[in-house]
Amino acid sequence: MSELFWADKSAQQIIDQDPSRDIYVTECGLGASGIPHVGSLGDGIRSYVVSLALKEKGKDALFQAYSDDRDGLRKIPYGFPSELKEYVGNPVSHIPDPFGCHDSFGHHISSLLTDAFDKMGIEYRFQSSDEAYKAGILDKEIALLLERHKEAGTIIRNVTGQEKYLTQYPYFAICEECGKIYTTRVTDFDPEAETVSYVCDGEFVGKDSTTGEDIVVRGCGATGTTHIRNGKLAWKVEFAARWRAFGIAFEAFGKDILESVKVNDAICEQLLSYTPPVHAFYELFVERGGGKISKSKGNVFTPQRWLRYGAPESLILLMLKRLAYARVVDLEEIPKLMDEVNYLEDVYFGKVKVNNEKERTHLRRLYEYVKLLDVPETPSLSVPYNVIANIASVIPADTPNRDEIIINILQNSKKAPSSLTEEQREDLMGMIRYATEWTKDAGGPMAHEPLELTEAEREALLQLIDVLGDDMDAEDIQNAVFTTAQQHDLKPAKFFKLLYYVLLGVQRGPRAGTLIKTIGVQRACRIIEREIKASRQGSS
RNA sequence: GGGCCGUUGGCUUAGUCUGGUAGAGCAAUGGACUCUUAAUCCAUCGGUCGGGGGUUCGAAUCCCUCACGGCCCGCCA
Numbered sequence: 030m031s032e033l034f035w036a037d038k039s040a041q042q043i044i045d046q047d048p049s050r051d052i053y054v055t056e057c058g059l060g061a062s063g064i065p066h067v068g069s070l071g072d073g074i075r076s077y078v079v080s081l082a083l084k085e086k087g088k089d090a091l092f093q094a095y096s097d098d099r100d101g102l103r104k105i106p107y108g109f110p111s112e113l114k115e116y117v118g119n120p121v122s123h124i125p126d127p128f129g130c131h132d133s134f135g136h137h138i139s140s141l142l143t144d145a146f147d148k149m150g151i152e153y154r155f156q157s158s159d160e161a162y163k164a165g166i167l168d169k170e171i172a173l174l175l176e177r178h179k180e181a182g183t184i185i186r187n188v189t190g191q192e193k194y195l196t197q198y199p200y201f202a203i204c205e206e207c208g209k210i211y212t213t214r215v216t217d218f219d220p221e222a223e224t225v226s227y228v229c230d231g232e233f234v235g236k237d238s239t240t241g242e243d244i245v246v247r248g249c250g251a252t253g254t255t256h257i258r259n260g261k262l263a264w265k266v267e268f269a270a271r272w273r274a275f276g277i278a279f280e281a282f283g284k285d286i287l288e289s290v291k292v293n294d295a296i297c298e299q300l301l302s303y304t305p306p307v308h309a310f311y312e313l314f315v316e317r318g319g320g321k322i323s324k325s326k327g328n329v330f331t332p333q334r335w336l337r338y339g340a341p342e343s344l345i346l347l348m349l350k351r352l353a354y355a356r357v358v359d360l361e362e363i364p365k366l367m368d369e370v371n372y373l374e375d376v377y378f379g380k381v382k383v384n385n386e387k388e389r390t391h392l393r394r395l396y397e398y399v400k401l402l403d404v405p406e407t408p409s410l411s412v413p414y415n416v417i418a419n420i421a422s423v424i425p426a427d428t429p430n431r432d433e434i435i436i437n438i439l440q441n442s443k444k445a446p447s448s449l450t451e452e453q454r455e456d457l458m459g460m461i462r463y464a465t466e467w468t469k470d471a472g473g474p475m476a477h478e479p480l481e482l483t484e485a486e487r488e489a490l491l492q493l494i495d496v497l498g499d500d501m502d503a504e505d506i507q508n509a510v511f512t513t514a515q516q517h518d519l520k521p522a523k524f525f526k527l528l529y530y531v532l533l534g535v536q537r538g539p540r541a542g543t544l545i546k547t548i549g550v551q552r553a554c555r556i557i558e559r560e561i562k563a564s565r566q567g568s569s
Numbered sequence: 570g571g572g573c574c575g576u577u578g579g580c581u582u583a584g585u586c587u588g589g590u591a592g593a594g595c596a597a598u599g600g601a602c603u604c605u606u607a608a609u610c611c612a613u614c615g616g617u618c619g620g621g622g623g624u625u626c627g628a629a630u631c632c633c634u635c636a637c638g639g640c641c642c643g644c645c646a
Binding site: 034035038062097100101103190191211264267284286288289291312352385390391507508511514515521524525541 | 570571572573574575584585586587589604605606607608640641642643644645646
């Protein structure tokens with residue numbers, strides 16, 4: 030069977046590589062030392078959908094989220110207290126949580142990501158690296174790599190040109206004296222006792238991302254012997270060890286660790302006699318304009334932030350749509366992605382015709398994945414995001430019955446059906462919530478300063494209050510506004526603007542008649558009255 | 570030095586993985602909704618798909634090559 034979608038292809042490739050496994054584990058690493066942004070989440074989504082694809086092919090599969098929490102703290106993340114300074118160089122799982130809500134710094138960070146997984150309906154098995162080492166899961170691989178470290182060093186040099194590990198063990202012990210891991214160097218390995226001897230005399234420069242200050246960390250000078258469970262492998266070989274120990278069959282990775290994956294593939298195959306996992310390579314996310322997203326610049330876009338403005342589907346689509354190309358992730362992307370999910374749904378349910386059969390098949394499949402292979406039986410309402418955002422941006426957040434008003438406007442302008450099921454109503458309200466958050470952050474606050482009215486404007490507004498009646502429909506109101514403007518020699522365009530400003534605090538809005546009707550004629554009149562009283566007399 | 574990704578109308582881009590008539594949005598122009606901001610709709614304008622070569626009945630799409638741009642690696646993880 031020829032597969033169109035990359036995740037199906039990867040799954041097939043995984044099965045072809047070894048058809049007889051009891052269970053296929055896909056994996057993503059959770060960086061535990063810096064605040065995760067949407068890119069970190071992408072790794073997980075991509076690995077997760079491959080596990081779904083495997084299941085669909087009748088295999089048992091599992092997605093493992095592996096927290097790299099034995100990594101040492103190198104940089105204090107932006108916005109974290111500088112008191113962490115004394116822990117720079119320590120494994121993040123051994124550092125207290127500065128916010129006190131988790132058992133360690135590392136756990137705090139990885140929870141940010143697993144929390145996003147939970148919100149998106151991604152099922153995973155959490156595995157802490159610290160626990161894995163402690164429990165001895167990696168013992169065999171560590172012993173083998175230490176014993177044959179010279180071969181490992183040669184492989185590393187052949188692949189990367191780096192000669193460091195020709196002489197050095199690819200392993201860092203945690204100093205039993207000072208608790209740091211980046212200041213030690215292994216001097217000997219005892220295969221019988223499964224211990225390493227080390228000296229803690231290294232030095233490295235860390236950083237406080239908030240202040241930009243360099244933090245120089247020096248080893249305490251101690252020498253010691255410790256069990257191989259009390260340390261960690263260097264990254265050049267760590268993936269390989271982990272892949273074999275956990276039987277990993279698939280791992281997606283970003284461009285930043287391309288080199289590392291190459292080395293580890295080689296180590297895996299040549300030294301550990303384990304076929305490396307199938308990979309999917311993806312580009313990193315960039316700023317609009319191609320700049321680097323840097324955690325220290327504070328321009329990280331967290332999954333949590335995305336989910337304030339958009340549904341999980343939009344975020345999943347972002348990750349699955351294209352793998353290899355760099356993508357921009359910022360506020361502007363969200364409406365586009367939300368609408369694209371609607372489009373996919375329309376294609377899936379045949380509301381939109383796609384003549385090219387391959388394209389149609391592909392889009393339908395993409396939609397299934399966006400829904401994590403759990404497709405609803407009936408389509409949802411597909412209201413364009415920016416239509417809702419437009420309306421949401423002009424109706425103040427504290428307006429009573431705000432959702433109802435917006436839904437009414439949508440219905441009146443034929444963007445939503447006139448009768449809604451309870452479920453559809455809730456969908457709409459969810460979309461209003463997203464769009465409201467979005468406009469709040471994308472459009473800025475809504476100012477409403479006292480107006481300066483000319484005599485004619487004041488008269489016109491007063492007359493409007495007189496003319497408007499409860500029994501008028503939207504069209505009558507629309508015409509009344511227009512007529513009133515003309516009677517006072519005001520340009521209708523200007524008068525409408527004024528009216529929007531009075532009612533909504535902004536220069537534009539939905540059709541005025543509809544708006545007043547939905548706000549309620551009486552309430553609209555009261556708002557206008559209040560505005561006239563608060564206003565100042567202006568010249569001409 | 571090694572590697573990855575991009576280059577499509579004035580601008581932003583889809584389409585590249587899946588070869589089959591290059592689509593959209595913004596902008597511009599003209600028009601419609603008996604007169605209004607906004608919105609909507611219709612129409613028009615505009616592309617040798619970075620250059621060159623190859624494969625193919627057929628290439629924006631696959632292969633090679635060159636140019637330009639961006640990023641990653643060459644500390645550590």
